[in-house]
Amino acid sequence: MPKLIRDFFDRDTLTVARDLLGKYLVRRVDGDLLSGRIVETEAYIGAIDRACHAYGGRRTPRTETLYAPPGTAYVYLIYGMYHCLNFVTEGEGVAAAVLLRGLEPAEGAERMAWNRFGRGLSELTPYQRKHFLNGPGKVCRALDVTRALNGASLTGDALFLWDAGEAAGEIHTGRRIGVDYAREAAGFPWRFWL
């Protein structure tokens, strides 16, 4: 019911990227619940997208997860020190996913602050509060998402998505971040935010 099931991800990737806005990502770690409302996503579609790691059907040990069944977590290391979390979409064998770029903190914000900055919520500067979960690396750091979760199911206990029944609100669309190298794909309006 409110927990998103595999069928949710087994659809057109752009549709999934939009529908994820306003849903909640929930992470269970050591009995604690960390969660946030999804406010920014990007779509990556291997068949036609130079910015996708699996562009043109490319298969390597890293990209293998992109071909996994819908509702699988694709987590990779970027710039040697940060992780990015993606939700695999469309049927098994089709390389496509939605990158999670931003959350609004919900449950467990205190612990997330410790994960991100090594100190509690009340100790944060205004700048740190404003830039709390507004980037893919930040989200993963706060929710303790690492490559240990690569290939995990998004309908399990450690990591899943929740539909609280809230209306998403107005959805904005634009170019994706950090893909200027991707030629024609650099301009695809595949970034969505609230």
Added chain:
DNA sequence: TTCAGGATGTACT
């Protein structure tokens, strides 16, 4: 508030 520069490891040429 904006900007340049550096950190850091893996994937792939």
Added chain:
DNA sequence: GTACATCCTGAAC
């Protein structure tokens, strides 16, 4: 050897 779906710090404005 080069590039990378990033973030932080510190300095200048």
